[in-house]
Amino acid sequence: MMKMPVFRITAITSFLTGTAAFIAAPNLYAEWGLNLPPPSSPVAADILDLHNMIMLVCLIILIIVSGAMFWSVFRHRKSRGAVAAKFSHSTKLEIVWTIIPFLILVGMAIPSTNVLLKMEDTTDSTLTIKVTGYQWKWRYEYPEQGISFFSTLSTARDQIENKADKGENYLLEVDNPIVLPEGRKVRILLTANDVIHAWWIPKFGVKKDAIPGYINEMWVNVDEPGTYRGQCAELCGKDHGYMPIVAEVLSEQDFNAWVESQTQLQAVADEAADKTWSSEELMARGKEVYGQCAACHGAEGQGVPGAFPAIAGSAIATGPIDSHVDLVMNGRPGTAMAAFKTQLNDLDVAAVITYQRNSFGNNTGDAVQPAEIKAKR
């Protein structure tokens, strides 16, 4: 931003020096960011230019208009002996200050239209990635490469609850980032599974809603390899603040290698589903997968009274296996309970059900095998 905000910050900080400095001091990653972040894609660069231009025009208008007002406020005071004039209209003046703003608006509209036309043109992309929003995680699919995975917050719960120091990328880190090739026009398709989310990385200059039943599209073309961070931008329920977006941009060569390694991982997972697993193995894996359930049902299966049911001692988790499997696989329409058969593979469904039936005081002794889940698909 321009002059005035900088002046304001000086004013504000000096006003609050004591408190603010004291509280902010331990924070090593302090940034008094004043403007949009530096752009990393052509669209973001265009938006930044546009933003700076409009900002400048608005500041000039503000200075002129409020300048006139404050001039009057200081000069035309009764205490300075000012005598009120009698005029109450001027057709000429009123025409002028209707037309001039209109012309300024036209001047703003032309470059804005150009940038918008460019943003909305998703043709000639060389890669397509499908992004699906879930409460509260993202799924990234590369249809042409047959790759699919989920991306969830990886910040430790202890940091959020102030029991541990917060890391550099607090709340902006995930387990599996979306991976993009450098310098290629990538088309991103957006949809959602439950409620509306919005996918946004400020440095890419793109933000679009992921809406159930819709497929929205946008494109990015990132100049440089690196890690880029953003967040879900549409209120999507309890953990809206905890579903970050991290993009790893790789060189063409590294990207191809990554695609290769993902394809192999997929093959390993397919094989795993066919073998018979011991209870211990299932429990260990189930505990990991349960992290996804814990967002609503609590780390100890205690749930949130009135909002999300408990798993500990529940009729489902201690009753017939079939109805438990059915609930996890198909969800409960009209509630936040999603159909996890679209999100988890056979092994993970089997493991997490086994874990739920033998944890938090539940002790059915059941072990569910991936093959049983496969049969129910």
Place this chain on the structure above:
Amino acid sequence: MATADIAHHDDHDHHPYGFMRWVTTTNHKDIGTMYLIFSLVMFFVGGAMAMMIRAELFQPGLQVIDPQTFNMMTTMHALIMIFGAVMPGFVGFANWQIPLMIGAPDMALPRLNNWSFWILPFAFTMLLGTLLVEGGGPAGGWTLYAPLSIQGGMGVDMTILAIHMMGISSVLGAINVIVTIFNMRAPSMTLMKMPLFVWTWLITAFLLIAVMPVLAGAVTMLLTDRHFGTAFFDPAGGGDPVLFQHVFWFFGHPEVYILILPAFGVISEIIPTFARKPLFGYDSMVFATAGIAFLSFIVWAHHMFTVGMPLTGELFFMYSTMLIAVPTGVKVFNWISTMWRGSMTFETPMLFAVAVVFLFTIGGLSGLMLAITPADFQYHDTYFVVAHFHYVLFSGSIMAMMGAVYYWLPKWTGHMYNEKLGQLHFWLTAIFFNITFFPQHFLGLAGMPRRIPDYALQFTEFNVVSSIGAFGLGIAQLLFVYIVVQTIRGGQKASDEVWEGSHGLEWTLPSPPPYHTFATPPQVR
């Protein structure tokens, strides 16, 4: 009116005393007072929620409330401030002032008036009651977007019912305003001689009648989706989640002008009084207000640029939204021209009016920035938007209301308020307001989404500043209550004119005015 009433002399108040006076009253002054007290109470309830929000955001990490409660607080804060503080507040001013300003003995439909007020305490008891039921209050944002609001518990249903009741109250109040203005003006007070506050309220009343039923429709569809098997907003049943947003914002954008137009009216009354000079460009003020009202119906989708509209739709809503800057600019220029070469003094109402013109202009310009579609993709759903709408709603509507209280309270009570304390309240409010909300522009640009209970470390500094400002702003409002109570209970006697430069029919009456005024219509110049 019964013949027996005409036989009595109107200057004497015939009404029950104590509690029953307020329950049964059909007097516009009593009802106006109740609306204003209700608004003040809601301002503090909504304000307390804002304090909880800012306390949680004071530092990164979760300290004060859990994320679900945080979402309830943001949702309820907005609903209570919009429907409980600002709208009833302006209806209170309308009740007190419209009959006094147009020379009418009362509102045209006094019993309806009583009813439209008494719906509100019940509606808000129900809304606040959601916090006590299983599942808690609404937590999907005040916009109640589907499908998120389909997920909530019984609190969402209670909210829907409360919104219906508020809507009925608003529409009844609006009908009353329109009927009063069209039928009860003093002889020879033509429409183009009406005070601007009356004009802005007339136009606001038409907006209310046009859009409150649209909101009622939207939330009713939500209710049937939740409980009666319809699928208006559920794609699995052939519905469309974006439909909700279109219907909601078709209400929502005129709604923001419902919140600000009466404030424009207040400013247009205060500035000429303290500049001792007639309002500049009266006719263009009226036409600009009507122009803003018309445009408000064709700009709604600028609230939803990111839903993936067709390009032509995005262009249309960008251009139409930008156009609003023209009539709004006309208003600001007219206010400044009214001050220009006036003979100004700066009592508390004038301080508020000058601050509103300046701060509202900042909010208006950030609004213009938000209209630019490509740039909006960066601003949308960030703290930049939060800063923008608090600049137009707090330093627009609410500070205008505070100015209006200082302006008319001496007339209503017959006592002058304490000028020193009034000015202190003004400066505390203006300074803390800016400390709270100006840094939020930077937070938004740096990438902080709105409606999050916890944030990444790079947003810490400005959040600390913003929270400190918010606590100061909250505490400063206790002074406001003290001043108002002090003025009602006593103080220096106010003259009939109250202000040296006062103009208009209300100032021809004694301070305080008798219970019944203008039993015979006054003469208008």
